[in-house]
Amino acid sequence: MEGSGMSSAACEGLESLSYLDLISKHAPMECVSIGDPEARQPLKVYLRVRPFSKAELENNEFQNCVIIENPETVTLQAPKESSAMKNSEKGIGQSIHRFTFTRVFGPEATQSEFFEGTMREIVKTYIDGVNGLVFTYGVTNAGKTFTIQGSPKEVGILTRSLDMIFTCIRGRQYLKMDLKPHLSNNIKKLEDVQVKQEEAIKAAILASLKEETENILNSPTTPSASSSIYDLTSTSNCTSPSLLSDPREEKSLTTGTDLNHKTQSSVWVSFCEIYNEYVYDLLDTLSTSKNQKRRILRICEDQGGNSYIKDLKWINIKSTEEACKILKIGNKNRSLAFTRMNQYSSRSHSIFSIRLLRLTDEDKPRVLGISELSLCDLAGSERCNKAQSFGDRLKEAGNINNSLLILGKCIAALKQNQNPKMKPSYVPFRESKLTRLFQPFFCGKGKACMIVNINPCASTYDETLHVMKFSAVAKQVIQTVIPNNSESFVPRLVGKDGKPLMHFDANISAQELPDMEISVEEEVDITIMSHEDLLKTTENLKERLVMEKQSKLLLEVQIRKEMAEAMFQQLLETEQTWSKRLEDVKESYEDKLESKFEMYKEAIKKHAYMCAMEQIEDHYVPIEEFIAEQEKVEDRDRKILQLKLQLGEQSDGLLALESPSPIVHATEGDVKPDLKYEEMQRTKEQLQRKCEEQDELIKSLKFKIQKLNENVQEVNEACSKTSEENSTLKHMLMLKDQEMRGLQNWAKRVLELETTVSSLQEELDETKKQLWSEDLKRHKPKRGLLANLKSTVAGTSKTPISKTVGKFEECPTPSKLH
Numbered sequence: 001m002e003g004s005g006m007s008s009a010a011c012e013g014l015e016s017l018s019y020l021d022l023i024s025k026h027a028p029m030e031c032v033s034i035g036d037p038e039a040r041q042p043l044k045v046y047l048r049v050r051p052f053s054k055a056e057l058e059n060n061e062f063q064n065c066v067i068i069e070n071p072e073t074v075t076l077q078a079p080k081e082s083s084a085m086k087n088s089e090k091g092i093g094q095s096i097h098r099f100t101f102t103r104v105f106g107p108e109a110t111q112s113e114f115f116e117g118t119m120r121e122i123v124k125t126y127i128d129g130v131n132g133l134v135f136t137y138g139v140t141n142a143g144k145t146f147t148i149q150g151s152p153k154e155v156g157i158l159t160r161s162l163d164m165i166f167t168c169i170r171g172r173q174y175l176k177m178d179l180k181p182h183l184s185n186n187i188k189k190l191e192d193v194q195v196k197q198e199e200a201i202k203a204a205i206l207a208s209l210k211e212e213t214e215n216i217l218n219s220p221t222t223p224s225a226s227s228s229i230y231d232l233t234s235t236s237n238c239t240s241p242s243l244l245s246d247p248r249e250e251k252s253l254t255t256g257t258d259l260n261h262k263t264q265s266s267v268w269v270s271f272c273e274i275y276n277e278y279v280y281d282l283l284d285t286l287s288t289s290k291n292q293k294r295r296i297l298r299i300c301e302d303q304g305g306n307s308y309i310k311d312l313k314w315i316n317i318k319s320t321e322e323a324c325k326i327l328k329i330g331n332k333n334r335s336l337a338f339t340r341m342n343q344y345s346s347r348s349h350s351i352f353s354i355r356l357l358r359l360t361d362e363d364k365p366r367v368l369g370i371s372e373l374s375l376c377d378l379a380g381s382e383r384c385n386k387a388q389s390f391g392d393r394l395k396e397a398g399n400i401n402n403s404l405l406i407l408g409k410c411i412a413a414l415k416q417n418q419n420p421k422m423k424p425s426y427v428p429f430r431e432s433k434l435t436r437l438f439q440p441f442f443c444g445k446g447k448a449c450m451i452v453n454i455n456p457c458a459s460t461y462d463e464t465l466h467v468m469k470f471s472a473v474a475k476q477v478i479q480t481v482i483p484n485n486s487e488s489f490v491p492r493l494v495g496k497d498g499k500p501l502m503h504f505d506a507n508i509s510a511q512e513l514p515d516m517e518i519s520v521e522e523e524v525d526i527t528i529m530s531h532e533d534l535l536k537t538t539e540n541l542k543e544r545l546v547m548e549k550q551s552k553l554l555l556e557v558q559i560r561k562e563m564a565e566a567m568f569q570q571l572l573e574t575e576q577t578w579s580k581r582l583e584d585v586k587e588s589y590e591d592k593l594e595s596k597f598e599m600y601k602e603a604i605k606k607h608a609y610m611c612a613m614e615q616i617e618d619h620y621v622p623i624e625e626f627i628a629e630q631e632k633v634e635d636r637d638r639k640i641l642q643l644k645l646q647l648g649e650q651s652d653g654l655l656a657l658e659s660p661s662p663i664v665h666a667t668e669g670d671v672k673p674d675l676k677y678e679e680m681q682r683t684k685e686q687l688q689r690k691c692e693e694q695d696e697l698i699k700s701l702k703f704k705i706q707k708l709n710e711n712v713q714e715v716n717e718a719c720s721k722t723s724e725e726n727s728t729l730k731h732m733l734m735l736k737d738q739e740m741r742g743l744q745n746w747a748k749r750v751l752e753l754e755t756t757v758s759s760l761q762e763e764l765d766e767t768k769k770q771l772w773s774e775d776l777k778r779h780k781p782k783r784g785l786l787a788n789l790k791s792t793v794a795g796t797s798k799t800p801i802s803k804t805v806g807k808f809e810e811c812p813t814p815s816k817l818h
């Protein structure tokens, strides 16, 4: 069983401040030392997992939350939406829990298999005289009532137990009603009148069922909620001869038990409920009338400290069928309600008890023993919000949860008290009606056994986990059963006045009986005592009261002292635990904060990087594009260079043409001076056009260069932030800039050349004019072409043009060309 697993109720039980149970008449179980090791056994805890209903399957409740590993182990796996899963994701608790039980019954287990695996042994020992308490624990709608009472088709453990009892005592039943269970553990010898009264009560109760049945049969409407769960009209489940799976068992049972042919048995049943912390008799005929207020019953204690319900009806039954009828009448009175989680939800804890009187087989039988088997169907533990409780339902839920919480505290305290190293802790049995009634069973009066019912639905996982943790604590409780012949549980036969009838007691002689005044139960009717007896009793009681007061005072002092010590110790421990927890929490929060801080840092870094990348992307010029642009620029550079060269060549050509070669001039002058002029004009125009084109080209290049510069600038700006690569690019661009400036210089030079050309052109014009006028003045006779050229060259060699373009003097002359 999970060591750490513990229900909140159980945990609170352990954590609550406790004091020694010194005033309790019964020491807790672990204080009772019994030699027989058989008597000390861990509490048997059985688990039953109910199958899914159709509606649950449709609602996607199947999420593999409950896994049965083997007949003793079950694993709970938290579904996504559960608090357990959310907590485990936060690092609190786990999402998988493993629990072990005395035995685990899966959804496929039939009622018969369940009975065989759990109750058979208990009923057997019960028939042998050992008291038994069986209680079902689980969330609402987990199958508790189904397990105890079953359905008309599949009866539960209660009917099966009754059937087993009647099978065992068949043929040896004590049919008279004159011996009746009394108080907690006694048997009352009834007078004839009382017997008649008993018969009348039983008849009235059974008649009420008949009435109800007739009403139902006559009613045109459907059965009421309270009666529909277990069909009142049907008695089929009770009329079967025997529910025992194997008929051979009957024989073995009758011989295997203490009941031999010389004994007789009488069976009496009672059925009550604890609703909102009040005990009600479910067999109270008055209760059937809805207008009348139900009678509240008191829980009392006998001399041995055993609690019992005062005035609870005990009905003698002769068969399982009769018992079933009684059960049905009780169910009719039970507090059932429609809740969101269960249509017929038990809003109370119900206890069906069977007392078996063992008598000698004589005309005047003697009492051999009495044993009690109680089956308690606890109300479902539930979360108020889940069940959508309000009003009466909320109040009920509060009371249910409170009594279950105290049950948890008792179980936790009992477990703690087993540890000899720990200080015995107070077991708060008296804090709820339920635990008051359970107390004798947990204090050695009998064997207790717990049936844990769970449903495998994902939506109730958290509650189911609590139930499992509770059962984990319960399973660790060691039970010690005090034999029935021990003083506390010695059955006594009393007369109608409540005084013991010594001659009927089988086990105790008259001398062994305690003093009458002491042994008489507190509940004895004092009106039947004589005046002297009363005075004597009062005196005795006064003396006892003084003595009791003194001893109580001493005890109180001692208790206070021990309590103070215990409280101080506990406070110290609590302080230590809390400071440790505080430290742990602080540490874990610090860790969490640190990791969160790191996370945010990373996120900011990432964000900044993303922003930078986006910016770069906006200004990014792919390298290929850049190279292409570069190439274009280089291409343009080359073209400009070519053009410049061409221009230079053409200028040279022009100069050469325009140089004052005597031959050319002579020829021109002699042959076609007009044509030459026109030709020069055309060349000039061509040159001018070319110059204009160059200008435009230069302009467009300049524009492009400017654009490129801007682009480069932008690229530079974008890239300068990020990498060294950009700086090299910048460097390259700067170089390019320089080159561009060189080109501009070149362009300037071209302009200069143009001006030179134009000035040359002007000079040329003037020279031509001079030549022309000289020619006209001289009127020289026509000489030969060669003589003319020579004289022209000789004449022009002294002109300023020859000086200006001296560098062209070495150019091949037309004579050289010859």
Ligand SMILES: Nc1ncnc2c1ncn2[C@@H]1O[C@H](COP(=O)(O)OP(=O)(O)OP(=O)(O)O)[C@@H](O)[C@H]1O
Pocket (backbone or CB within 6 Å): 049, 050, 051, 107, 138, 139, 140, 141, 142, 143, 144, 145, 146, 147, 342, 344, 345, 346, 347, 378, 379, 380, 381, 453
């Ligand atoms: N083993 C089972 N096989 C088939 N049906 C079952 C089984 N156990 C329970 N059921 C069904 O589940 C439903 C709820 O069962 P039941 O009324 O016994 O729950 P409960 O735990 O007693 O609830 P509450 O605490 O609200 O009274 C019923 O319809 C019942 O028939």
